[in-house]
Amino acid sequence: MSEAAVPLLETSGLTKIFGRLTALRSQSITVRTGEIVGVIGPNGSGKSTFFNCVTGFLRPNAGEVRLSGQPIQNLPPMKIARLGIARTFQGTRLFAGLTVRENVRAAAQLRHPSSMLDAVLGTPRLRAVEDKVDAMTAELLGLVDLHRQADRRAGDLPYGDQRRLELVRALATGPRLLMLDEPAAGMDAAETRRLLELISDIRHRYKLGVIVVEHDMDLIMNLCDRIQVLAAGETVFEGTPAAVQAHPRVREVYLGHE
Amino acid sequence: MSPGLYIAQQIINGVSLGSLYALVAIGLSLVFGILRMTNFAHGDMMMVGAFGALTLGAAGVPFELALLGGIAIGALTGVIVERVAYRPVRGAADVTLLLTSLAVTYILENLGILLFTSSPHDFPIPEWLDSSYEFSDGQITFTQVNVLTVVLTGISLSLLGWFVTRTDMGLGMRAAAEDMQAANLVGLDVNKLIVVAFALASGFAGLAGVLWAAQAGVVEPSMGFTPLLKAFVAAIIGGFGSIAGALLGGYLLGALEVFIVAFLPSELSPYRDAIVFSLLIAFLLFRPYGLLRTTREVKL
Structure with a gap:
């Protein structure tokens, strides 16, 4: 087939x-x-x-x-x-205490992992992964107009923004x-x-x-x-x-x- | 004796004791944060770490390495306990987890008694550690063990802070603490994160155990009980589940205990622990979220 x-x-x-x-x-x-x-x-x-x-x-x-x-x-x-497969929930299930950016980053790890060794040594690989994740985060938050709220606590966003953030968090898992x-x-x-x-x-x-x-x-x-x-x-x-x-x-x- | 120096001396004592409380309380909070479980066996990781270091020392391993060994043995024990005892009952009612952790406490303490008897053992420390500093004609004194305690606590907590805020895994751990199901759903390996949380928490407890033993000069199988209760109070004061809260609570409690003895009439000194636990009850009644409020309800 x-x-x-x-x-x-x-x-x-x-x-x-x-x-x-x-x-x-x-x-x-x-x-x-x-x-x-x-x-x-x-x-x-x-x-x-x-x-x-x-x-x-x-x-x-x-x-x-x-x-x-x-x-x-x-x-x-x-x-x-x-x-x-990524999903969103009826009513949101965000990481409410984390920032908007951290919500996306936590999900982005799945396709863009960096090891503890990279983190400890600050390897060029870590830099490359971080650049990629930063670019992806900016792109995704831009899609839903949340890039200016990136450092706000996700739980403090208005409801509609929380829904949109949950959607791009799902997208961040690739x-x-x-x-x-x-x-x-x-x-x-x-x-x-x-x-x-x-x-x-x-x-x-x-x-x-x-x-x-x-x-x-x-x-x-x-x-x-x-x-x-x-x-x-x-x-x-x-x-x-x-x-x-x-x-x-x-x-x-x-x-x-x- | 000048009051200023006296206060300075009490602050030194408070910081030293508070460091130990903070080390233990942070472990309790780390585990609670991610599993919503009060790990009563946490104090026994201190005992395991201290006996581990003692055994290594007796086998001729230098103290510095035995201390690291104590941390590693504490961490390993925590990981094994999570795997064997807690993981199978994860998702069961809270009281099941609570009772399981009490059972683990009994098993570990009795294992300690079986291996080392219930009587206290001398905990030898090397010469370089067995000294003290004196300033202002002996009005301010502290031991090398005090210094080591504060320095190692500072290093450990700085590393933890770096780990939690700067690494992928730390971010994942914070995410899982917020919502474990959602963490699963974005592909975070929650099992792995829980194992790491236990390793860190128990490693800190192991370190606290070795330092505690070095200060007291003795180790015994039941040594973890009192520090566990105190760390519990510290974690509640700061806000259970919050790492920063446990840190704050640990130092506040250390200072409070020292100040009760130092500044209240000496007839009240025997009631130090009673005062501390009254404070716990007061917090549970009037400020159950602690000083640094966490986002979730407190489950005990």
Whole structure:
């Protein structure tokens, strides 16, 4: 099989059961590099369970998660992050007591490590790595207009800025797949618009596949190439934004709530 | 005797004692910061370090190397304890971790008794260390061990400060202390960071143990208990989980203890520890975050 034919992310038969509740039932999704796929559904439909199974925070009861063909469903979160999946959370999970810059730097270590020996000796290698990390940090903070806040404590930023910082912190790990959990929550219309432009921009700039879980239908419909609709852990429908909007059952299970 | 010199003498005593408290308290805070766990076995790393140095000394190793050996043995013991006792129960209820650390305390102390008996052993120090300085006709005196304590504490804490603020691993450790899951998620090797935190904390405790033994002249298996309690108070005063707080708390507590004895009526001296622990209770009641507030709630 040629490289391009292997999808970036592929889940098949993904099932997660909590006690008597089947949170996710035989879910399958395919995401290719450069694609933005939306996952929508009412609360409790399995979106977060899906995220947690892919990023290693939950172990599925059945099914497979493959990243570029490699099964990853039994790996711990740290290994999965190293293989190239980055995510953000509903509500932020920043290193609140660290500065904005340190948040990005802590994540940038993954692709730009320097050893203790380098640090002790102050080797030229250390200098080179630090220059690279500095340049990357400046670029990423520039993307979200946070470069002037670089030395502020992350926990002191306004909420919208915290969300954007979390997004670039995820990017700093050098991912192939970026998973965004309700990135527009708590943002106003103008901020959501900027977020939309940012996400479309970075998928090309950093050659990413993107999965977005979001309740903001405006964002989802304008951003995504494809949308998967979940309800009670099952995939109800999958298709283009136009097809999703036209589908009667989708209107019933989800859009009807809007 | 001039009051100025008397105060100067008490400050010297306070700094020397405070250095030891700070060394131990910083280890408690390092581990608590990253694992949210109060490691009651921490005091026993002092004992292990001191007995390690004693054993090496008895085997003919020069004191300077035996001291380094004590640090290394303390650090190694901390790493082994983390791997064997704490890692398997990580993520369990807080009380499980707490009880596990108490169990480790008993095991280590009884191991000490088994190997060295429960009676105190003389802790010999070399000639160059067994001397003291006198100034102003003996109104100010301090020992070479005092000097060594303050100097080695200063060096250790400077290295720690450099490590935490200037290296990748130090940054990773601070990130994991903020949010361990998020640290995992950005690919930080949290297990490795925890091992390093234990090695550093226990190495500091090992150093404190050797210095403590050098000052007291004796070592015994239960020697870690009192300093642990004191370090605990110091860490609470400064703000549990905060390295700077533990440093501040250690020196404040050292100064306080010395000043209680030096400046309060002598009838109150026997109540020194009672006063110190009353202070702990007062802090827990009225300022549980300590002087340098940490961002998280204090869990005990």
